[in-house]
Amino acid sequence: MAAPRLRSLPRNVTDVTRVLACVDGSVQNLQVSSDVGSVQLEHTTPIREFFSWPGKRNYEGLYWSSTNRRHVEFESLLEREYLLAADNASDIVAIAAQPLALLWPRDTRGNRDHVADFFVRLANGDGRLVDVRSAKGAEKHAEQSALTRRVCDEIGWDYEVFTGLHPELAHNLRWLAGYRHDRSAPPTEVAESIEHCFAAPLPLQLGLDEASSRTGQSIELTTAHVLHLIWRRTLSTDMTRPLSMSSEVWA
Template sequence: MSRALRSLPRNVTDTVRVQARLGGELLNVEPTRALTAEPFEDALPIREFFAWPGKRNYEGLWWSSTTKRHTGFESLLERQYLLNADHDSEVVGISSQPLALLWANGSKDADGRTLRDHAPDFFVRLSNGDGRLVDVRRPDKTEAHQFALTRALCDEIGWQYEVFTGLDGQEAHALTWLGGYRIDRYAPSPDVARHLIEAFIPATSLKAGVARAARSSGVQKDLVQANALNMLFTGRLSVDLRQPLTMDSEVGAVVAVAR
């Protein structure tokens, strides 16, 4: 099986190359629409994650309720992106450091500096089958020319492209709290899930819906509440996360979403 690279190779050709670790092999190809059929959501990180004493970025592993596996991150902002992607019902697969883009020999940015390579932070697979490359940067650290090249390459391949700069403060706070209920121990049984969906049609307060589902299912209210919070995170119930989340928040059922 191919190993993660400590450093990316230099491209001495006149065309862009795409490198990825897929199916136990190191893929090294020109970007074409044929790449849309490759399962990049299962790609292993193309390069090693580096850590050293005094490093300012916080890194670790995020357990995803979407993929049921860990995904690496290299900063708290990247972890926030994973939290948001895990909550997004359109996302069905995700991988970190999924590939390397080796720019053509002689590529330069707007200031004339040589551009050698770029490793986007994430690849996500969407429920409609589309792929999306994602770069995560603070708003004051965006790399306009590098990102423009990446977006153009995604257009050529047939992928979407996103630069994630962070969630609104209130939304981040609410989603971080809900994220604690994403794990399987809080997931409802099919019977309780059905009672919860029925309890929030039409939309009602979180407190009222939980009480109604607990009565109709015969399950302890505290457990039903945890199940409801799990369903809010996974998208089977909906709430406006731009507003403070309380037991009085209006919650509705999202019947069409299945995770």
């Protein structure tokens, strides 16, 4: 049974930073050290409640992650944009929202604690803690980010402050994300035929026509398959430019 999410965080009365994380249904209170790096934070539940109230300016919701095979919570559209990028990243194998709270030592000025936005597990086994901030927010919270980075260095994690994607990349990922689900995935033999069609770079429309003809499938189904393979990075295209039917795609 999962532990209830915290509505408020306890005060740290010690002289060292503490880590709160909900692991295996119970909240653990750990001293910052390299030992924390062995905790599987990708399997934690959010450490605190996601609050909502009438007139709240942030948009919150659930994002279905093709990496996790389940929903991940977010509290803003910028957090959703991060999830989109992380879900598409080839080096990320698991994502957790609000995985921990950092309780600063009792003599720390300003905020007493900080709840990180995301933790991701990398393909090489390393961990990365992520805070999502607008450009102005990143500047405003620079001191807090510096404290968090020092904690991550001590534990052995990467640390990232995400401030948003390039507009063209964000637009392309939103389009491709519509095909991230397994229902758009082609069978193995169909995928091989599609990859053969794009062995040399082809405009997307031309490649779709050729793949549809080769596989005997409708152009609509072929389009879903091809866009899924681009999302999965089996096929490639220039994601820094607007994706269109004239975009070159290659295997």
